[in-house]
Amino acid sequence: MDLTKNKRGTASVWGGETNLFEHGATTPPVVNSVTFAYDDLDEWFDVAVGKRDGHIYSRNTNPTVQVLEEKIRVMEYAEAATSFATGMAAISNTLFTLLSPGDRVVSINDSYGGTSKIFLEHLPRFNVDVQLCETTNHEQIETEISKGCKVVYLETPTNPTLKILDLKRLIKAAKQAGAIVVVDNTFATPINQTPILLGADLVVHSATKFLSGHSDVMGGLICGKEELVKKVFHYREINGASLNPASAYMIIRGMKTLELRVLRQNDNALNIAKFLQDHKSVKEVFYPGLESHPGHAIAASQMSGFGGVLSFSLNGGFDEVKQFLTKLKFVHLAASLGSVSTLAGPPKTTSHVEMTEAQRKQLGIPEGLVRYSVGIENVEDLIEDLNEALFK
Numbered sequence: 001m002d003l004t005k006n007k008r009g010t011a012s013v014w015g016g017e018t019n020l021f022e023h024g025a026t027t028p029p030v031v032n033s034v035t036f037a038y039d040d041l042d043e044w045f046d047v048a049v050g051k052r053d054g055h056i057y058s059r060n061t062n063p064t065v066q067v068l069e070e071k072i073r074v075m076e077y078a079e080a081a082t083s084f085a086t087g088m089a090a091i092s093n094t095l096f097t098l099l100s101p102g103d104r105v106v107s108i109n110d111s112y113g114g115t116s117k118i119f120l121e122h123l124p125r126f127n128v129d130v131q132l133c134e135t136t137n138h139e140q141i142e143t144e145i146s147k148g149c150k151v152v153y154l155e156t157p158t159n160p161t162l163k164i165l166d167l168k169r170l171i172k173a174a175k176q177a178g179a180i181v182v183v184d185n186t187f188a189t190p191i192n193q194t195p196i197l198l199g200a201d202l203v204v205h206s207a208t209k210f211l212s213g214h215s216d217v218m219g220g221l222i223c224g225k226e227e228l229v230k231k232v233f234h235y236r237e238i239n240g241a242s243l244n245p246a247s248a249y250m251i252i253r254g255m256k257t258l259e260l261r262v263l264r265q266n267d268n269a270l271n272i273a274k275f276l277q278d279h280k281s282v283k284e285v286f287y288p289g290l291e292s293h294p295g296h297a298i299a300a301s302q303m304s305g306f307g308g309v310l311s312f313s314l315n316g317g318f319d320e321v322k323q324f325l326t327k328l329k330f331v332h333l334a335a336s337l338g339s340v341s342t343l344a345g346p347p348k349t350t351s352h353v354e355m356t357e358a359q360r361k362q363l364g365i366p367e368g369l370v371r372y373s374v375g376i377e378n379v380e381d382l383i384e385d386l387n388e389a390l391f392k
C-alpha cells in the first residue's frame with residue numbers, strides 16, 4: 001500500500017504494517033532469532049546473494065527491524081532505510097561510509113555534540129578535511145560548499161539554542177557543487193519537517209528521542225536515496241552497529257503515537273515560550289516558533305510545527321538556574337530530549353559540558369541557559385510549575 005498521499009499520522013501507524021504478520025498477528029512479532037534456516041540450499045543461496053527476499057543472520061537483517069525501517073522510510077518519503085543501535089551509530093556509519101581520505105565535508109559549528117566530536121576528533125585522523133561554519137551564516141556555508149566537497153551535513157533546529165538553517169537554500173548550493181546532503185532530523189521529526197521533500201539525499205535520526213518518545217530505548221535510523229542507503233547498510237553489516245529486535249519493537253510502538261505526541265509538544269512548547277518571554281526574570285527565550293526568533297520566517301516556511309524543545313536564559317545566571325531547576329516539580333533534570341515527560345538541564349553540565357566557557361560563548365550559549373524539552377503533560381501545570389520556580 002502506498003502511503004505517500006496520506007497524512008503523517010496515518011503513515012506512522014500503518015507504515016511497514018499494511019500486511020498482516022504470521023498467524024494473522026496485527027502487531028509485528030519480536031523475532032529474536034539470530035539465524036534463519038533453509039530446507040532448500042538453492043533458496044538459501046539466492047537469499048544470501050540478494051536474489052530473493054529473506055533473512056540469513058540478524059546482524060544483517062531481521063524481520064522486526066525491517067518493519068521499523070519500512071516505517072521510517074514511509075514517514076520521510078524516502079526510497080530506502082536502514083537502522084542502527086543508536087543515533088550516533090547512524091551518524092558515524094553514514095559519515096565513515098560516505099567520506100574517504102582526501103574528501104572534504106562542510107557542516108556547522110552547532111551540530112549535536114557527538115557529531116561534532118566525529119568532525120573534530122575522528123574524521124581528521126583519516127585525512128578528511130572538515131570545514132565547520134558559523135551556524136546561521138548562510139553566505140559562509142554557501143562559499144565553503146562552492147569550493148567543492150563530498151558531503152554537506154546539516155541539522156536544524158540545532159541544540160541547544162534552536163538555530164534554524166534554510167534547507168532549500170543550502171541544498172541548492174550543495175547540488176550545484178555535486179555534494180551529498182545529509183540532514184539530522186531528530187529535533188523536528190517527520191511530523192514537523194521532511195527534508196527529503198526539500199531535496200536532501202539522506203535523513204538521519206536518533207530514534208532515542210521523539211521517534212520512540214518514552215526515554216526507554218535507544219536506536220538510530222537513516223533513510224533516503226536507495227543507492228546511498230545500500231552503501232551505508234553494507235558498511236553497517238560489517239561494522240556491526242545493528243539494532244536489536246526488542247529495541248526495534250519499542251521504537252515501532254512509540255512511533256505509532258508520534259503525531260499525537262509531537263503536535264501536543266509543539267503546542268506546549270509554543271505556549272511555554274510565550275509565557276517565558278513575558279517573564280521579568282527571564283533574559284532570553286530561544287524558540288523558532290516565536291516571531292522574535294531570527295530564524296522564525298525560515299522555520300515557518302519549512303516546518304509545519306516548531307518542535308518540543310526550547311531553551312531560555314535567566315537574568316541571575318548559572319546560580320539562579322541551579323536554584324530554579326531544583327524547584328521544578330514536573331521535570332526530570334536529565335540529559336536527552338523528546339520524551340513524554342519534560343526533561344530539563346543546563347547545557348553547561350549536559351550536552352556542552354566538555355567545552356570551556358569561552359567556547360560556549362562563541363556558540364552563543366549563555367552560562368545561565370536552560371534547555372527544556374517539553375513533554376505531553378497539560379501545559380497549564382507546566383506553566384504553573386515554571387511560574388512558581390522562577391524568581392518573582
Ligand SMILES: *Cc1c(COP(=O)(O)O)cnc(C)c1O
Pocket residue numbers: 086087088089091112114155159184186187205206207208209218219220
Ligand atoms: C541524541 C541525538 C543524537 C545521538 O543519538 P543517540 O541515540 O544518543 O546516539 C544525534 N543527533 C541529535 C540531534 C540528537 O539529539
